[in-house]
Amino acid sequence: MTDAAALHCPQCGAPVSPEAHTCPFCSTVLALIACPSCFAMIFRGAKHCSFCGAATERAEAPADRPRPCPRCRSTLGRVAIGSVSLDECAACGGLWLAPSPFEAICAERESQAAVLGAALPALAPREGTTVNTLPERYWPCPDCQRLMNRFNFAHSSGVLVDVCREHGIWFDAGELRRIVEFIREGGLDRKREREKQELERERRRVQGPAAAPQFPDSAMTAPALKPVDLRDVLSAARGLLKALRGS
Numbered sequence: 001m002t003d004a005a006a007l008h009c010p011q012c013g014a015p016v017s018p019e020a021h022t023c024p025f026c027s028t029v030l031a032l033i034a035c036p037s038c039f040a041m042i043f044r045g046a047k048h049c050s051f052c053g054a055a056t057e058r059a060e061a062p063a064d065r066p067r068p069c070p071r072c073r074s075t076l077g078r079v080a081i082g083s084v085s086l087d088e089c090a091a092c093g094g095l096w097l098a099p100s101p102f103e104a105i106c107a108e109r110e111s112q113a114a115v116l117g118a119a120l121p122a123l124a125p126r127e128g129t130t131v132n133t134l135p136e137r138y139w140p141c142p143d144c145q146r147l148m149n150r151f152n153f154a155h156s157s158g159v160l161v162d163v164c165r166e167h168g169i170w171f172d173a174g175e176l177r178r179i180v181e182f183i184r185e186g187g188l189d190r191k192r193e194r195e196k197q198e199l200e201r202e203r204r205r206v207q208g209p210a211a212a213p214q215f216p217d218s219a220m221t222a223p224a225l226k227p228v229d230l231r232d233v234l235s236a237a238r239g240l241l242k243a244l245r246g247s
Contacts, residue, residue: 070139082114093173
């Protein structure tokens with residue numbers, strides 16, 4: 001059982017027993033949840049974990065300009081979750097992130113903890129809100145209104161996200177949480193390992209053993225051939241693929 005002295009009411013800061021359903025000092029309704037970083041039990045609404053200090057708070061933040069939700073066209077609201085600011089649709093639960101905040105979430109454990117601890121669950125559309133759920137629909141970027149491309153995050157996560165290369169990434173309700181869970185379960189590490197194995201296989205294919213040509217003894221003193229640079233091989237392969245697509 002968690003030490004009662006370590007738990008404090010998120011509203012007034014008073015020490016509270018883990019078994020309490022309401023704070024005896026300010027009557028705030030309390031609920032225990034697991035810290036998304038260290039999994040210790042904390043009270044819902046606490047800004048930081050009492051044990052590891054991970055941020056779990058969310059707060060409204062001023063938006064630099066109004067943006068329409070790509071799916072339901074409601075106006076997105078700016079929210080600060082930990083150290084990351086993002087745009088959130090209160091109608092359908094979608095999230096819009098610029099590239100830099102998303103990179104921070106992928107790289108920083110504390111930012112991941114904040115998202116897991118404070119991100120909204122998947123929401124049902126508000127009454128009167130029209131949301132197109134057809135999977136083949138491409139959504140417009142909230143910034144430039146050009147249609148975004150759809151990608152399977154990390155090519156293996158199973159989470160299809162909509163991307164504007166210039167402005168950011170759109171996540172339908174619950175998708176950002178699924179990506180954070182994928183990262184925390186080692187999904188990106190497994191992807192990097194697969195890429196290294198593929199590069200190694202390509203290197204072996206390019207530099208594999210070949211029948212040695214027969215030369216006279218006088219030719220054995222010739223300078224050795226320069227090893228093939230794998231980067232040159234990959235660059236040439238990309239150029240070939242690009243030319244084939246254009247043909």
